[in-house]
Amino acid sequence: MYQTTDILVNETANDPMGQMVINVGPQHPATHGVLHLVITLNGETIQKVEPHLGYIHRSIEKMCESLTYRQFIYVTSRMDYLSSHINNHACALCVEKGLQVEVPERAQVIRVLMDELTRIASHELWWGAMAMDLGAFTPFFHAFRERETINDIMEETCGARLTMNYMVPGGVMHDIHPNFQKRVKDFLQLYKQKIHEYDELVTGNIIFQNRMKGVGYISPEDAISYGCSGPVARGSGVSCDVRKHFPYEIYDKLQFDEVLETAGDSFARYLVRVKEMHQSVRIVEQLIDNIPEGDFQAKTKAVLKLPKGEFYQRVETARGELGVYIVSEGGTTPYRIKFRSPGFSNLSILDHMTRGSKIGDLVAAMGTLDLVIPDIDR
Amino acid sequence: MNNEALQAILTEQVPDATFDTSGEWLNVQVSVAAFRPLAEKLKKELQFNFLFCLTCVDWKTHLTMVYHLRSTQEGHHLVVKVNLDTQQPQIHTVCDLWRTAEFHEREVYELFGVDSLQHPDLRLLILPDGWEGKNPLRKDFDDPVNMIKL
Numbered sequence: 001m002y003q004t005t006d007i008l009v010n011e012t013a014n015d016p017m018g019q020m021v022i023n024v025g026p027q028h029p030a031t032h033g034v035l036h037l038v039i040t041l042n043g044e045t046i047q048k049v050e051p052h053l054g055y056i057h058r059s060i061e062k063m064c065e066s067l068t069y070r071q072f073i074y075v076t077s078r079m080d081y082l083s084s085h086i087n088n089h090a091c092a093l094c095v096e097k098g099l100q101v102e103v104p105e106r107a108q109v110i111r112v113l114m115d116e117l118t119r120i121a122s123h124e125l126w127w128g129a130m131a132m133d134l135g136a137f138t139p140f141f142h143a144f145r146e147r148e149t150i151n152d153i154m155e156e157t158c159g160a161r162l163t164m165n166y167m168v169p170g171g172v173m174h175d176i177h178p179n180f181q182k183r184v185k186d187f188l189q190l191y192k193q194k195i196h197e198y199d200e201l202v203t204g205n206i207i208f209q210n211r212m213k214g215v216g217y218i219s220p221e222d223a224i225s226y227g228c229s230g231p232v233a234r235g236s237g238v239s240c241d242v243r244k245h246f247p248y249e250i251y252d253k254l255q256f257d258e259v260l261e262t263a264g265d266s267f268a269r270y271l272v273r274v275k276e277m278h279q280s281v282r283i284v285e286q287l288i289d290n291i292p293e294g295d296f297q298a299k300t301k302a303v304l305k306l307p308k309g310e311f312y313q314r315v316e317t318a319r320g321e322l323g324v325y326i327v328s329e330g331g332t333t334p335y336r337i338k339f340r341s342p343g344f345s346n347l348s349i350l351d352h353m354t355r356g357s358k359i360g361d362l363v364a365a366m367g368t369l370d371l372v373i374p375d376i377d378r
Numbered sequence: 379m380n381n382e383a384l385q386a387i388l389t390e391q392v393p394d395a396t397f398d399t400s401g402e403w404l405n406v407q408v409s410v411a412a413f414r415p416l417a418e419k420l421k422k423e424l425q426f427n428f429l430f431c432l433t434c435v436d437w438k439t440h441l442t443m444v445y446h447l448r449s450t451q452e453g454h455h456l457v458v459k460v461n462l463d464t465q466q467p468q469i470h471t472v473c474d475l476w477r478t479a480e481f482h483e484r485e486v487y488e489l490f491g492v493d494s495l496q497h498p499d500l501r502l503l504i505l506p507d508g509w510e511g512k513n514p515l516r517k518d519f520d521d522p523v524n525m526i527k528l
Binding site: 062240325327338340345 | 400401402403427428429430431433435436444446450453476477478480481482485503504505506514515
């Protein structure tokens with residue numbers, strides 16, 4: 001893993017101009033987690049970016065092999081901790097697919113509401129952190145003002161602010177808090193009053209635009225080949241929203257647009273995420289007054305046993321396509337489980353998209369991949 | 379393209395392939411030797427341009443490589459499976475066809491010990507130095523110090 005010095009010695013020996021190797025991380029403010037990048041530079045130009053992973057690898061896939069279908073969902077909140085509802089959702093859906101359980105409509109609506117609130121909260125954090133990476137500190141506080149409101153709503157209903165563990169096979173763990181609808185509506189009102197500040201502070205800022213435009217270009221072909229999904233692929237014009245292409249729960253009955261930008265640079269990916277927040281608000285507005293009455297959980301057995309076979313379920317997290325692949329031997333625990341994490345594939349394009357650009361642009365390019373390291377390491 | 383048409387084309391290319399239609403998508407099982415030419419055909423002629431999941435399953439008697447493929451233009455899916463020997467598992471890389479395989483094959487290399495032939499940079503990705511030869515996601519892996527089993 002640490003052949004850094006070897007590279008330095010070998011390549012300086014071959015190249016009289018002198019290459020330099022710089023380590024970014026594992027503790028670095030711009031990587032937002034323990035990501036280690038070994039960057040080979042020629043002057044200021046990036047020649048190679050090598051990610052070194054594993055600093056927060058917990059072997060969740062191996063752990064899940066000894067956990068039951070009710071237990072393993074709680075571990076998955078710790079993968080992409082900014083989309084923990086959506087991770088739980090993917091696992092619950094995959095188990096339900098194996099058991100062929102029909103989820104009550106009330107539970108479906110609550111799940112979609114939670115997913116979309118999570119997506120807004122995740123994009124808020126990314127938006128604040130992205131601006132901070134480029135030197136603007138104020139937007140972070142604006143983003144957190146709204147994000148805290150969502151966290152408070154989550155805390156009231158789920159009892160947690162980050163690792164919610166709210167979705168279980170068959171529905172949700174318990175009913176929503178009596179205040180839930182009122183507080184979400186208050187949040188929507190607050191959000192609409194404040195959203196114009198986002199564009200005024202950051203989007204329209206000429207310094208910000210100059211830093212972002214033309215940086216970290218990804219062509220549509222590369223985005224597909226590298227397995228990119230979510231806003232990273234949609235910034236290059238690749239239509240890949242799982243909610244539209246392979247709808248789950250009630251997404252096919254909802255009115256919302258898949259946000260596409262065609263420029264393929266950092267600014268395009270920025271715009272996709274900002275516009276996605278508006279679409280998520282649209283979904284929440286459609287559902288918040290129309291939560292049907294009924295059960296919040298289907299009746300399931302205390303001990304779940306999936307039939308022998310293979311089950312794959314994908315959902316759209318804030319970062320892209322999360323896949324859960326369960327291989328079952330008919331027991332109470334999965335024989336093998338694989339999480340196709342969106343961040344892992346999105347990270348793989350980092351080297352390709354930054355080669356030849358300046359070291360100063362690295363953070364502007366990397367920031368728009370929206371990397372969450374526990375999601376990559378698992 | 380529907381599953382029957384796809385199955386007919388694949389049978390023509392690999393006569394001894396076995397199919398499984400019980401799951402959500404068409405599953406095809408091929409030998410190691412037939413895998414690489416099939417992968418090239420899938421990418422270049424059948425528009426399977428998105429490799430969305432690449433993983434391996436340890437069945438104790440053998441390993442199975444699993445490739446989940448999708449076409450973003452046509453929308454069809456295919457799951458390709460290849461059985462490998464547990465002692466010296468080797469398979470030709472596909473990372474020149476689908477670039478995402480580069481990272482995924484490195485992950486499978488360290489967690490299962492599957493050697494991807496012709497891979498440009500097959501090193502440990504997640505595990506620290508000195509883990510070569512110990513493959514944590516194999517069923518027979520046991521670590522007395524850092525217990526993973528609960």
